[in-house]
Amino acid sequence: AQSVTQLGSHVSVSEGALVLLRCNYSSSVPPYLFWYVQYPNQGLQLLLKYTSAATLVKGINGFEAEFKKSETSFHLTKPSAHMSDAAEYFCAVSEGQGGKLIFGQGTELSVKP
Amino acid sequence: ETGVTQTPRHLVMGMTNKKSLKCEQHLGHNAMYWYKQSAKKPLELMFVYNFKEQTENNSVPSRFSPECPNSSHLFLHLHTLQPEDSALYLCASSQEAGGGPDTQYFGPGTRLTVL
Numbered sequence: 001a002q003s004v005t006q007l008g009s010h011v012s013v014s015e016g017a018l019v020l021l022r023c024n025y026s027s028s029v030p031p032y033l034f035w036y037v038q039y040p041n042q043g044l045q046l047l048l049k050y051t052s053a054a055t056l057v058k059g060i061n062g063f064e065a066e067f068k069k070s071e072t073s074f075h076l077t078k079p080s081a082h083m084s085d086a087a088e089y090f091c092a093v094s095e096g097q098g099g100k101l102i103f104g105q106g107t108e109l110s111v112k113p
Numbered sequence: 114e115t116g117v118t119q120t121p122r123h124l125v126m127g128m129t130n131k132k133s134l135k136c137e138q139h140l141g142h143n144a145m146y147w148y149k150q151s152a153k154k155p156l157e158l159m160f161v162y163n164f165k166e167q168t169e170n171n172s173v174p175s176r177f178s179p180e181c182p183n184s185s186h187l188f189l190h191l192h193t194l195q196p197e198d199s200a201l202y203l204c205a206s207s208q209e210a211g212g213g214p215d216t217q218y219f220g221p222g223t224r225l226t227v228l
Binding site: 046 | 153213215219
């Protein structure tokens with residue numbers, strides 16, 4: 001069965017600092033991987049997804065993620081944090097059949113002025 | 114309106130009440146989903162509908178009853194709920210329920226409080 005682990009339920013960075021949110025997955029088949037963001041009182045919005053093309057995926061709002069098969073990781077990064085990046089971030093893996101997305105527990109990102 | 118909409122955005126109900134949540138998608142998708150989001154827990158998939166047919170019921174208690182009259186509308190009928198059912202209920206849609214690289218688009222959710 002597929003699974004996702006997000007390391008760190010809460011990450012705090014200063015404005016302008018690098019953002020690194022960690023995601024490791026487990027899958028017996030080539031995975032499809034997603035990062036979603038959830039702002040307070042809103043639903044989830046897709047940031048980016050990996051679909052077996054380029055291993056470095058660029059998303060919205062300056063975020064990117066790199067698929068590393070050898071490390072079973074799909075970490076999310078942004079070179080310079082903005083206050084508006086404060087939100088909860090979810091990594092997810094697609095099971096491939098039946099439309100199931102398996103989500104990690106989420107990482108709350110705080111950005112300090 | 115565009116995207117996925119949900120009504121109401123907030124709902125407070127007693128344990129003996131009956132209420133319904135509504136979801137509508139304007140994306141021309143064929144699959145719709147209900148998720149439950151509780152504090153400190155991963156999102157839990159509840160139901161999947163593909164071309165109006167239920168394809169997944171993730172061991173959800175019968176006090177939650179979904180209805181999908183067409184590919185654009187999804188309802189979640191609630192009755193005799195428990196306080197532990199208080200959560201954010203999210204609706205999502207995708208082109209089809211085939212998984213893979215297909216993106217799911219989420220609505221803003223209904224914040225449910227059961228007293």
